[in-house]
Amino acid sequence: MTYLSFPMVLCILCAIMLFLSYGKREATLYYFKLLSAAIFLWSFFNALLFVIPDPQTAYIFYMLKYIGMAFAPVFIYLHVETLTGRSVKISFRNLSILPLITTVLCMTSVYHPLLNSNMQISGDLATRVILVDYGVWFYVQEAYSYVLFVLAFYRITNIFSEIPQRLRKPFVIITVGVVSVFVINVLVTFKIVITSIEPTLVAAVIMLYLSYFTLFSTNMASIIMTSRERIYFNLTSMLFVLDSRRTIIDCNIKAQELIKKLKLEGKSTRFDDFLDAWMAAGKGRASDYNRDVLTIQIDEQERHYQITRQEVTENEVVQGSFIQIQEITQIYELMRSLENSAFYDALTGIPNRNAYILRLNEWDTASTLPLAIIVADINHLKSINDTYGHILGDELLKIVARIISSCSPDRAGVFRIGGDEFVVMLPNSNEEEIEAVMTTIKAQCESFHHKDFGSPSVAIGGVLRNEMGSDLRELVKQADESMYRDKYDRRKS
Numbered sequence: 001m002t003y004l005s006f007p008m009v010l011c012i013l014c015a016i017m018l019f020l021s022y023g024k025r026e027a028t029l030y031y032f033k034l035l036s037a038a039i040f041l042w043s044f045f046n047a048l049l050f051v052i053p054d055p056q057t058a059y060i061f062y063m064l065k066y067i068g069m070a071f072a073p074v075f076i077y078l079h080v081e082t083l084t085g086r087s088v089k090i091s092f093r094n095l096s097i098l099p100l101i102t103t104v105l106c107m108t109s110v111y112h113p114l115l116n117s118n119m120q121i122s123g124d125l126a127t128r129v130i131l132v133d134y135g136v137w138f139y140v141q142e143a144y145s146y147v148l149f150v151l152a153f154y155r156i157t158n159i160f161s162e163i164p165q166r167l168r169k170p171f172v173i174i175t176v177g178v179v180s181v182f183v184i185n186v187l188v189t190f191k192i193v194i195t196s197i198e199p200t201l202v203a204a205v206i207m208l209y210l211s212y213f214t215l216f217s218t219n220m221a222s223i224i225m226t227s228r229e230r231i232y233f234n235l236t237s238m239l240f241v242l243d244s245r246r247t248i249i250d251c252n253i254k255a256q257e258l259i260k261k262l263k264l265e266g267k268s269t270r271f272d273d274f275l276d277a278w279m280a281a282g283k284g285r286a287s288d289y290n291r292d293v294l295t296i297q298i299d300e301q302e303r304h305y306q307i308t309r310q311e312v313t314e315n316e317v318v319q320g321s322f323i324q325i326q327e328i329t330q331i332y333e334l335m336r337s338l339e340n341s342a343f344y345d346a347l348t349g350i351p352n353r354n355a356y357i358l359r360l361n362e363w364d365t366a367s368t369l370p371l372a373i374i375v376a377d378i379n380h381l382k383s384i385n386d387t388y389g390h391i392l393g394d395e396l397l398k399i400v401a402r403i404i405s406s407c408s409p410d411r412a413g414v415f416r417i418g419g420d421e422f423v424v425m426l427p428n429s430n431e432e433e434i435e436a437v438m439t440t441i442k443a444q445c446e447s448f449h450h451k452d453f454g455s456p457s458v459a460i461g462g463v464l465r466n467e468m469g470s471d472l473r474e475l476v477k478q479a480d481e482s483m484y485r486d487k488y489d490r491r492k493s
Contacts, residue, residue, distance in 0.1 A: 011047055014040035031082055035075035042068030066141075070099035073145035076181070080152040098144050102137070149182040238325040244318055246271045255325075271323065293332065304332035345416045347394055348401035356415035356423055363413075363427060364472050371465040372429035373476055374438060375483040376404060378420040379457035379490065388452055399448065400456050407440040409433075423476070424462075434462045459487030 017036040045065035052058045074095045186192075238258065241250040248269050251259070259269065262277045275294075278284060282296035292307040308324045343355040351359070363371060378400055385393035397420065404422050405414045413425040424437065438460045445456040461482025465475050 010043035011040060014043060031075050031079040035072060035079050038068040038072045038075055040068070041065070042072065044068075067103045070102040070141055071096065073148040074099055077148040077152045077155075080155050095148070098141065102141055105137070146182065146186070153179065153182070236327075240271060240323040240325075241320065242271050242323060243320045246321070248274065249320070287332075293328070302329075303327060304329045306332075345401075348398050348416050350401050350405060351413065351415045353415065353417045356413075356417050359413050359415070359425060360472060360476075363425060366468050368427035369466060369468070370429055371472075372424075372426040372434045372437075372462060373465070373479045374424040374426070374434060374460065374462035375476070375479040376400075376422045376424070376441065376458050376460040377483055377487060379459055379487065381420040384453050392452055396450075396453060396456060399450070400445065400458060403444045403448065403456070404441055407437060407444055409437075412437075423479075429464065431464055434464060438462055457490070459483050459490060461486050 014036050018033060018040065042065050045061045045068070048061045049058045052061060074092070077095065078092060235252060236254060238255040239252040240248055240255055243249050248259075248271055258278065259274065262274070262281060264274060264277060278296065279294065282298060284294050284296040287293035287295065287304075292309075294305045294307065296303050296305060304327070306326050306328045308326070310322045311318050312320045312322060343351055343358070345352040378396065381393060381396065384396055397416075401414075401416060401422065404424065408414050408424050409426060411427060415423045415425075417423050426433065426437070441458060441460060445458050447455070449455055461479055461484070463475050463479045463482060465472065
């Protein structure tokens with residue numbers, strides 16, 4: 001019963017694995033359970049070979065154990081995919097096509113192309129020896145298994161280079177398990193090592209225990225999976241991990257969806273190229289207030305995104321960066337609304353006194369010279385409010401604001417600084433332009449006719465600043481006095 005003890009012990013160990021993982025719902029355990037079940041099936045039928053007296057029945061069980069053997073590499077690959085936190089790019093359905101063919105052949109025929117017909121079972125149950133000559137289909141299945149082992153090893157080494165050194169121990173452990181299965185399988189398949197027990201099956205069980213140790217004896221892998229699956233991947237923000245050359249080396253699902261939509265290469269793409277493609281596709285632009293706020297058109301609606309950057313350094317050397325792109329449309333619109341209420345007149349829609357004072361300080365430089373300052377005041381506004389009511393008075397204010405804005409050059413700043421007072425600031429101007437603007441404003445007001453209060457009457461005056469020695473606020477006062485002289489002359493006439 002020596003030969004029987006090995007597969008029986010393996011059956012028990014696999015059953016323990018299934019029991020320990022029962023009821024646990026971690027994402028890393030899904031394919032771990034299936035892998036345990038496949039190896040249990042493999043070792044169970046292998047154990048029956050040593051308790052079934054009939055050689056023909058034993059022959060059937062020998063081939064049925066290949067059901068578990070055929071699916072085990074598939075589950076190893078998928079288990080490694082989930083353990084490393086990668087999204088599974090190849091579905092279980094596609095990976096299982098070849099093992100499924102093997103299973104169907106095993107279940108429907110006593111003679112099977114896995115083995116040639118000269119299989120020999122000799123000895124009694126205590127000293128049973130099984131000698132087989134593998135067929136072509138067996139080597140096809142084995143080659144497929146080797147491909148999956150190599151892919152699993154590649155997945156581990158790929159993420160191994162991306163994680164901090166203190167978190168690499170769990171992946172070293174699982175790598176030892178995968179490589180041990182691969183190496184022993186090669187030795188047995190090509191008959192480099194000949195033994196009465198199945199060392200590949202033993203190696204697979206060892207890998208299960210190494211996986212279990214990785215998942216539960218050290219919680220580092222669980223922390224990685226929790227952060228990636230439950231936080232990193234499920235955040236509505238787009239998250240990117242960049243190397244020192246600003247190339248994308250990792251990103252979450254939200255970012256992957258946009259990269260795929262833009263038809264980019266994904267993790268080999270430079271982040272700056274991604275931004276350029278995104279802005280080109282959505283007619284994007286950077287905010288005038290903050291260059292890290294982007295406005296993108298999506299479904300003919302403007303959406304706003306905030307880019308947050310955090311450099312990753314080690315020994316004061318920049319190794320890469322972490323970038324988050326978060327939609328802030330509602331917050332951005334609220335901020336713009338608050339700014340508009342602070343710097344724009346709610347009635348006329350033009351900049352208010354706060355904006356005027358801010359611009360006055362900004363343009364107090366030599367680059368604006370000669371700087372023209374024009375002050376305009378509506379005549380008889382109080383009489384119109386008293387006679388016709390404030391609704392028509394407000395309408396008069398809006399009419400005059402539109403006329404002044406339309407008569408001012410594009411480079412000018414037009415402000416409502418008081419109840420009925422407006423200011424036009426015009427950089428790099430001259431006396432002729434000041435006179436032309438004032439004349440045009442008066443002419444436009446005189447040509448406009450309202451059915452209730454007739455044509456607006458505006459008093460207007462202006463001055464020109466030619467050098468920095470003069471105080472700007474004193475010049476504004478002079479423009480104001482010029483406007484009052486015009487008002488007095490109009491009343492006198």
